[in-house]
Amino acid sequence: MNPRFLLPYPPEQIGGLPAGLDLLVWDDEGEPPPQRELDGVEFFCLPYMRHPAALALLPRLPALRTVQTLTAGTDDVLPHLPPGVRVCNARGLHDASTAELAMTLILASLRGIPGFVRRQAEEFWDQTFQPALADRTVLVIGYGSIGAALEARLAPFECDVLRVARTARESAHGPVHGIAELPGLLPAADVVVLLTPLTPETRHLVDADFLARLKQDALLVNVARGPVVDTAALLAELESGRLRAALDVTDPEPLPAGHPLWRAPNTLITPHVGGPSSAFLPRALRLLRSQLLRAHAGEPLANVVR
Template identity: 60%
Template structure:
């Protein structure tokens, strides 16, 4: 009997899928396309929220692989306990690097160069000339140096930064220089003009950018969050923004979506984009290539890429 594969896109829109499976299209709607117990490979609907992502897991008694189309896997964690042992959870490494790194540079440049002020000035027909900070000669700290962090550094290269420092869970060497462990953050933060958060959301990184972290950033520094909203303590950040000591550019917030009336909307020196780091025209072709590559390997019995964990 042919195993089912659940896809969040119609299979006819994904050229190159192997013929070994029965493909079922499910984008998070109320009705399932088939019996979840027959699903061997589940590709999670993208940007549909935790409730939809984990809803079928308990009934997927035969699933062997859960494939996200997001770089993070935090939205799947509430449902992992419903899975049998030995299920592979794979992320979308290779899909979001270009888009997220691109937006990171856009947020940095827009914030430093005063673009939001210029837009407001255009609305009021005001010519807001003057001197503004440049990215050139700035010291940048990337907190979370996986594939997205590395892609961000790729795009920083032409901007003549004085220094780029890298932080991850543990020390390692790269062609560009050392990656420092998280334990060295207290010494690195006061040296940075721009601090970029691109780390996964884990128990270790939840609230990482709290009051102590922010207090060690230098006066006037810019915090850029393209990771997950809960990596930053919103109340602590609001206090720093309202004092005028720090600036921020945020693609993600906590809570998210940011509700109407939340003080972060109108805090001084903050630029907010609505979690669009990965949702660009670059997403779909890369996501389709990932799905085809993974399913081709799965059909051939070959090891899969991007395995984050195996359930136990």
Template identity: 55%
Template sequence: MSSLLVSLPDSVLREAVGDLPAGVEVVEWALDGPAPRPRFDLVVTPYMGKTDRLAHLAGVETGLVQSQSIGFDGVDQVLPAGHVFANAASVHETSTAELTLALILASQRGIPDFVRAADAGAWAPAHHPSLADRTVLLLGYGGVGRAVESRLLAFETTVIRVASTARSDERGVVYGFDALHELLPLADIVVVGVPLTAETTHLVDDTFLARMQDGSLLVNIARGPVADTHALLAHATSGRIRLALDVTDPEPLPAGHPLFALPNVLISPHVGGASSAMLPRMARLVREQVERMLRGETPLNVVLTS
């Protein structure tokens, strides 16, 4: 292919992408209205919360629709027929793993309690559980799960991996979902990082939480509906388990929601990928997709063909 027409959603990503090979034309389009051209070789979508804009691709010919997110739940319901859709694997794994460790460490070492005490002008030393020597169950073992595992191992933890499909790799066994019932009571910390599907919606329910140890920590970095909010609230309100949530259902969590008031619940506002690492990695992925198209090669990260 000797020439390409690419749409990018904003000037920030355009500047980060920088110079592209000769013959590549770039148009800024945030999918916020009718397409400015009848055909694009590559369309990069806006980041976060704008899945409904994919409907504007109806009647537009594309070679590839490139998301800026890893998750693509709901895309198949909106993406018009005739399009190939790729996710942003390789862009967010590092940042999401960093936030996961931050949530775990803050929860384990009582950082929110210290911050609240400091806000009140109080010196409040306390003894809290370590991360070292804890058993952590990773529920979901894709790119994010592997990135979290690599960081957890440096903290001298024991890691149990669980995914939709059981398998083995160089680090041992990856258990299937069917083993969860037996594995949950073994974990001090459970990290949920599965994609949102019909199978995983409300996977974390009352039965799931009841299998967790008293005093254990549940960390959700997946999607809010993977967990049943009523069950989370009931188990956290009792004080039996602790929560660290980067995602909630509903999202955003409404002002005054009872989860906000619980001292054993730490909430971040869906910012797993929102760090300085995102933009250069997204720009690198865009450049790689462009170069692959120019060479006539298959694009990376294709997850849907409508």
């Protein structure tokens, strides 16, 4: 018997699917399919901008065997799943978009673009000296596929890259240091980019001790998850003027009105937009098509994280 798939996109949009697949479509807008149809769902692809309605649907899927996310991180999904349900993430899907945003945050922060935008609104010509990315050292923490995509974009900017992952290894671009080596690498970094998943080990990885090891005026870029950074410790460094930050993710998130991060000196904040860009949909459809073809053929799925 063919598995039943619950998808956020219609099959004609995904394209290249064999006839006969048992498909339901729901993008978490409007009412979900009736319960008699949900009872047979074995494979559920969560909508990308998933709302509480999508997670609330999980207990209504008694036959569920696989959840496919369209995000690289799964920390916000796993607590809602019963044991035995396989989880596949979207490794590779966001490489281009997230690496592009990380580059944007680095360059905008170093070259003082937020300040120039404010001066433009004031019609004030403010010519100042700003640091360049050239000749700097960029430390990438959580070096995986997005880290490699970021390094490819950093290559023309005449900077050095240090790579850190959970365990030491060799990559196509050079050695990757293990996380145990991180304290000794921090003092060399002019820019630190966080790309780690949120796990018990990485929660508050960036704490007061981590930040104290960074040099004066170092830039911290977080495009990972907000709780990887201890917000209180970061605020202390920002308000003292010692460090800079560019944050696409925060803790708490969404960042509430009145939170001191909004007005912290030398801080650029974007509202978790590393993934949502025009690069998302074609890559999401390719990933989903590949997974559906694998499942239909009885082949192992890619990107299994649990």
